[in-house]
Amino acid sequence: MQLTMTLPSSTGMCVLLLVSSLLLWEHAVSKPTGIVSTKDLYDRVVEQSHTTYVLAADIYHEFDVNFFKRSWFTDRMPRICHTASIHTPESRQEVNETKTEDLLKAIVNITNAWEEPLKHLVSAIPSLSKPSDDMLKTTNAVKAKNLVLLEGLKTILNRTQTVYEETDSPVWSGLSDLKSADEDTQFFAFYSLARCLKRDTHKIDTFLKVLRCRVVFNSECLF
Ligand SMILES: *[C@@H]1O[C@H](CO)[C@@H](O)[C@H](O)[C@H]1NC(C)=O
Ligand SMILES: *[C@@H]1O[C@H](CO)[C@@H](O)[C@H](O)[C@H]1NC(C)=O
Numbered sequence: 001m002q003l004t005m006t007l008p009s010s011t012g013m014c015v016l017l018l019v020s021s022l023l024l025w026e027h028a029v030s031k032p033t034g035i036v037s038t039k040d041l042y043d044r045v046v047e048q049s050h051t052t053y054v055l056a057a058d059i060y061h062e063f064d065v066n067f068f069k070r071s072w073f074t075d076r077m078p079r080i081c082h083t084a085s086i087h088t089p090e091s092r093q094e095v096n097e098t099k100t101e102d103l104l105k106a107i108v109n110i111t112n113a114w115e116e117p118l119k120h121l122v123s124a125i126p127s128l129s130k131p132s133d134d135m136l137k138t139t140n141a142v143k144a145k146n147l148v149l150l151e152g153l154k155t156i157l158n159r160t161q162t163v164y165e166e167t168d169s170p171v172w173s174g175l176s177d178l179k180s181a182d183e184d185t186q187f188f189a190f191y192s193l194a195r196c197l198k199r200d201t202h203k204i205d206t207f208l209k210v211l212r213c214r215v216v217f218n219s220e221c222l223f
């Protein structure tokens with residue numbers, strides 16, 4: 001069973017996509033007779049995370065091309081990403097030394113932390129001076145995929161018998177800037193968020209590919 005990869009053409013479609021994907025994960029855990037293999041679960045989350053990263057990179061690129069201002073280099077301090085406090089391994093070796101459950105927990109934490117800002121990113125797009133339909137669709141798709149990914153990750157984490165404490169993920173505090181009437185402030189907030197989104201989705205995709213390799217292929221794979 002493949003998850004559909006087509007870009008939803010409207011929010012309604014997004015919801016449909018989300019619901020059907022959630023059912024797939026549900027199916028994975030609720031039917032003892034048709035239990036989805038761990039390999040399939042990993043394949044699906046990697047498919048989700050890969051597409052999410054590609055879409056996030058698109059959003060960043062489109063924003064960069066249309067709205068980036070040179071003056072930001074000199075006038076503004078780049079924001080630290082709101083997920084920066086979630087510890088993740090920095091090097092290949094450190095990744096290798098991190099337990100699967102711990103890496104999964106960090107990935108769930110990051111994915112969780114994007115739920116709120118993604119909602120606001122979607123609502124901010126129509127208020128940009130040159131609102132783009134494509135960017136709105138893409139951002140809506142990322143928002144939907146982020147939730148689907150979260151469900152899949154929780155299913156995998158549950159299989160490792162790990163107790164995941166639903167402590168709060170780090171809170172994003174850029175909302176007032178993103179809603180600012182000052183265009184420069186608003187654009188910069190948008191830009192910072194899109195940059196962090198691209199970075200985090202890339203990180204998640206990379207870690208999940210490492211984990212799939214480790215768990216499914218006994219670390220014997222090239223990627
Ligand atoms: C998520 O990360 C934050 C920030 O580091 C931390 O305080 C929180 O305990 C983490 N949550 C989980 C469930 O690991
Ligand atoms: C990763 O860890 C395994 C043992 O857990 C070890 O055999 C392997 O050499 C390590 N690889 C790297 C790149 O550190």
Ligand SMILES: *[C@@H]1O[C@H](CO)[C@@H](O)[C@H](O)[C@H]1NC(C)=O
Binds near residue numbers: 029155
């Ligand atoms: C976690 O796994 C147990 C079986 O090990 C299952 O009964 C339970 O429904 C699962 N929970 C979730 C949230 O997937």
